[in-house]
Amino acid sequence: MSYVGDVATLARKDLLLELRAKETLPAMVIFVVASLTIFHFALPTGSGEVAAKGMLWVALVFTALLGLNRAFVAEREQGVMDALVLAPTDRSAIWAAKSIAVLAYLVAAEVVALPAFALFFSGLDGATVAAVALADIGICTVGTLLGAMAVAARARELVLPLLFLPLAIPIVVGGVGASVGEGPRFLLFLALYDAIFALVAWASFEYVVVET
Amino acid sequence: MIRARNLAKRFGDKRVFDGLDIDVPQGGFLLVTGPNGSGKTTLLRILAGLAAPTAGELELPERRLIGFIAHDPLVYRELTARENLTLFARLYGVPRWSERVAELLEAFGLGAAADARVSTFSRGMQQRLGLARVLLPSPEVLVLDEPYNALDAEGSAVLDGVLDEFRGRTFVVATHDPARVERRATESLAFA
């Protein structure tokens, strides 16, 4: 099977599993709307649009974490990871497919979150949406790899946020900068982050899931 | 096909085995016996290419040729039997996969339940599906860890049939009840 074919097969499987389970996506949507609500109460009056935009990014990062936590659960709980690793496919295809699936859930959650944000706080501009799109790629590529690491660990729900948040800091910087209109260089920075970390994740995923 | 020299495995301080020499030629049948917890599963995972030995040399055929099943059937519970087999057929590049999938579903008595989710299956049916998954690409080397354990009577009969039909391929089978497969073995390894 070709690499692209393998990725497509695996991605289709991941999306199918989520559609059947109907667990992760609803939780993410509810979580993000609840977070935005809490942020309304957390921001003192007169905080302004900039602070609210910052909060949007916090909400997105933590919502993504929720989704990432569940990314490899089926493989680990049912032991299927062994079967996938034994298959003659390139192991990085597993990563690519899973990233695509997580990206799909995240975008689906954002389809609700962004309008909710516009409703609760302030309007959205093109730069914000572009930033969210670019940030999503970085979050999913890096997060999926970290998710695979965490799932091998004992206290996996505790470990994943610890692993993910430091790496999410540059994403938040890029995202907030772009959202508050500080210029296109922030979008460029996000693109740079995506390119570099996606490359590193793609090249190193094999070592995360294979012992030999 | 499978060769190992001076194979050793340690988990932290605990030494599972060391100094193992293994030679399974093509067509050989290695029987690994021993009580539960003696290290059989660890060895089989190493021979399947899933785990790394701590020391020693190991020569294995490429992944494409190896089939492995252990205590868990290694299938997705929320997919149907057919979907599971289709997934693996595609990953292994099995030619004419839809026919092969149908063929195996019939052979393992899962034809009627083909489009039901695996979570609705009994343990025996799940294990049968796992075996079907292993046999999809018609592997040259089969590494089976306690294959009869979770199988029901029907499944055990099918497995006996498979072992007959695949005679001539290379096998590594671990079991704590060797009576069933002893006659097929060409070499054996006993864990204390």
Added chain:
Amino acid sequence: MSVVTRRPDYDGRVTANRLPLIAGATVAAMAAAIALVFFYAPEDADQGLSQRIFYFHVPLALTAYACFGWGAWKALRHLWKRVDGADLESYVAIHQGVIFGALTLLTGSIWARISWGVWWSWSEDQLVMFLVLFLFYCAYFMLRFSLDAGPARANICAVYALFGVVLIPISFLAIRLSKQFIHPVVFTRAGPQMTDSQFVTFCVALFAMLALFATLYSVELAGKRLDARLRELRELLA
């Protein structure tokens, strides 16, 4: 056909023979550095005595970067060439890096307190950078301790260590960018344009810090290898 050759974890050498030499060099360098810092380097017109912390703070920071870099290099050796013992070396290097990083944060904080009266300043790139790295590498330890020892743990930690060095330049860029929209820079450090005597002092201090890393690294590594060997022997005798 895949052929995997594994030798036992290491060949029994506990390279203590080089240790006295490195330790001796460290003591000498440290003594020289302290002497230079307090007696030779010129007093800074603005900040006075406190500026001398700079001679420790920056070398500590640079040494920490060196630790993380060395850790990442060993991680690469483990993943790529399957060098035995590289995983342990990577772990020890990163452990040292966290120690030096913590000291960097500490000295930086003291400097900020003395210079500007605050214990923390977001406008100090170095401090913020180290905070991010500190968080990242603390997570490394959480990860390491939540995995069972074995090849899987070695592989996963090695990949994470590599992510760390990639994060360093990216974080640096991010911190630079973030200063545009985070609170305006209130405190500026007049970066010392180093005179000759300052430069000499700085170099000696840097050398001393790196030598300290080399010593501590060798000691910790020797200790851990000895531990492993002892456990192995205990197992064999059991």
